[in-house]
Amino acid sequence: MVNFDVEKLRNVAVIAHGGAGKTSLVEAMLFNAKAIDRLGKVEDGNTVTDFEPEEIDRKITITSALCFCEWKEHRMNIIDTPGYINFIEDTKGCLRAADGAVVIVSALSGVKAETERVWRYADEYEIPRVVFVNKIDKELTNLSRALGDIEKAFGKEAIPLNLPIGYGDNFSGIIDLLKMKALKFSDSQSGTFREEDIPGDFKAEADEYRKRLIEKVAEADDTLLERYLEGGELNHAEIEKGIKEGTLTGRFVPVLCGSAYKNIGIQHLLDAILLCLPSPSDKAKISPIRGKNPKNNADTERKPSDADPFSALVFKTIADPFSGKLTIFRVYSGALKADSAIYNSTKGVKEKIGQIFYLLGKKQIPAQKVGPGEIAVVTKLKDTLTGDTLCDEGNPILYEKIKFSDPVISFAIAPKSRGDEDKVSSSIGRILEEDPALRFYRDDETKEMILSGMGQVHLEVTIERLKRKFGLEIDMKTPKIPYKETVKIRAKAQGRYKKQSGGRGQYGDCWLEIEPLQRGTGFEFADKIVGGVIPRQYIPAVEKGVVEAMHQGVLASYPIIDMRVTLYDGSYHTVDSSEMAFKIAGGMALKKAVTEARPVILEPVMNVEVITPEDCMGAIIGDLNSRRGKVLGVEPQANSQKIKAQVAMAEMVRYAPTLHSITSGRGLYSMEFSHYEEVPGPLASKIISEREAFKKKEES
Secondary structure: OOOOOHHHEEEEEEEOOOOOOHHHHHHHHHHHOOOOOOOOOOOOOOOOOOOOHHHHHHOOOOOOEEEEEEEOOEEEEEEEOOOOHHHHHHHHHHHOOOOEEEEEEEOOOEOOHHHHHHHHHHHHOOOOEEEEEEOOOOOOOOHHHHHHHHHHHHOOEEEEOEEEEOOHHHOOEEEEOOOOEEEEEOOOOOOOEEEEOOOHHHHHHHHHHHHHHHHHHHOOOHHHHHHHHOOOOOOHHHHHHHHHHHHHHOOEEEEEEOEOOOOEOHHHHHHHHHHHOOOHHHHHHHOOEEEEOOOOOOEEEEOOOOOOOOEEEEEEEEEEOOOEEEEEEEEEEOOEEOOEEEEEOOOOEEEEEOOEEEEEOOEEEEEOEEOOOOEEEEEOOOOOOOOOEEEOOOOOOEOOOOOOOOOOEEEEEEEOOHHHHHHHHHHHHHHHHHOOOOEEEEOOOOOOEEEEEOOHHHHHHHHHHHHHHHOOOEEEOOOOOOOEEEOOOOEEEEEEEEEOOOOOOEEEEEEEEEEEOOOOOOEEEEEOOOOOOOOHHHHHHHHHHHHHHHOOOOOOOOOEOOEEEEEEEEEOOOOOEOHHHHHHHHHHHHHHHHHHOOOEEEEEEEEEEEEEOHHHHHHHHHHHHHOOOEEEEEEEEOOEEEEEEEEEHHHOOOHHHHHHHHHOOOOEEEEEEEEEEEOOHHHHHHHHHHHHHHHHHHHO
8 A cells, every 4th residue: 555645644533532433433434435335334233343242242343444445645544442431542542643633512412421531541642633523313413502512521622613503313514615605415424416506595604614714723822813803805825724723732622523424514524624633743743753762761862753753552452263363553754664673672573564554444455664643454473462562673662551550440350161260360460461450360369260340241241252252251240449557546466477387496586557548549668777776678567567467456357458557676586587587577567557547448439420311410419429429519411310329339230230220321431549548437337347258257
């Protein structure tokens, strides 16, 4: 395939909440650009980017998918991203590879919590955006209301580049505010249209929005503003230049409208992407391409040019049981050819590149070479994972890794067949390679395998993938709440370990003082030994014993957090003392001190956002209060209300079915970890009793 000049490239992520129409919009973009010859439908399970069986079955995007098209001599690399909260971390990772974004706002439901979240992700990466108001063909829609919702939610002035001709069943086209022409579309979903004069009943509204657009463009340039205020006209080139400048600097956000389902307004959106969103070289001016030289940690910068050494970032990995691991990367500088060698500066290893491909959904199109700004995929890299930097070994650079959020929920898992126990770790390891939002570990205390993710649906989909890809059937048990323990007052205790059984004995003696720290501080160890009462070589052993003892608290064997431990006294034996003896003594002293320091149980508290129809708001608030929640505020949204609250994780484990029941499926919620908080006394006693009963059952 032809390699495009970097100025002719656009790397665009399509982002929004689940159900806004991202996949349908991407499908329509590909169809209008003639990358595909038929318009697939999510309902029919035949779209380019929703091709995983779990996506077809659930009719939602679960994992980001890549595709590309050519539009007016430009190459667009498009990333269709998930919008549901369980899978939104994948969106965060893929935004790292994008230079611009199309944010979809549903004209029906407005801006939802997930859209606000992905907007914040785009802010972090300094990604310019255009907004596409979708579903104008639905009843009870209104562009003016959507514009108000956009400005309120995103804090940006929303400037329309087109207007709808009618709403609902009467939606028949758009008014282009740059050309001041009406584009009437056919009913065939072919995207064909005819250009007409603006109908009389829409002329006043079009003139008003055109005036607002010109004023906003003129504000960026004193010369243009003076001419405009004196009654002069701005030419088409000046208007386009001002729109691009306003978008790239974030002075305003351009807004377009249409219907992905009816294929109306999509070509105008493709034009707006070329006009408003940056090429890789434009984006490098906004956010310079910087990393570290792994040899000396010096700051290093690259240009999106063929002349610079090759460098790329891996932003996604796909585990395929047939073709092996697929590594998807964004080239930042230089070029990469097929059948060559590269250097993984994150791992410090060389990798052999075989064939290079472009992705069109699940279809792989061979490429002999990829240059700066391009997105491509290679197979069967041995050591490379998501977040790794690939570069020229003679000119190494290390880019900052992608940061993913911590999981919010955990389940204990076990294979249905005992013979599959050894297969679990290796199979989940493959899944973890493609989904960094998952965590997997073995609980030393319960001897269970724990799988953690961003929500119950996230874990259920993971279990489905394990069965489909690796033939592994898994049972999930009730999620475990990650309780912790801490102390409330200072306390001191001695740990003295002495053992004599013939020959050399064991002797370690230390005094510790413990004190509580502010919530979220973690663990601190202070060494205040003076006079050599404990030799320096044994002090790390004391700290190691303390750390190991903190893994199991004194109340219910939960890890102890937010505590400072000070080693201030002790004694030793010149012959019998050893690192092992002082490690044991450190653990003994800690257990004694914690017992005397009023230990308490802590529970994780979540920041919860619930989007609910207004008529259900009272019932939702009442339910959150019954879950020991603290409602922090309510914000009006388009046709709904957003309730912000803090609720204990233990009370939110089975919240999704309740929300569905109260709102008849219209509600949506998201949550993320906030902090740890002391468990109320009666509940703490219940937790301790249940923990003791569990231990006895395990021992019997």
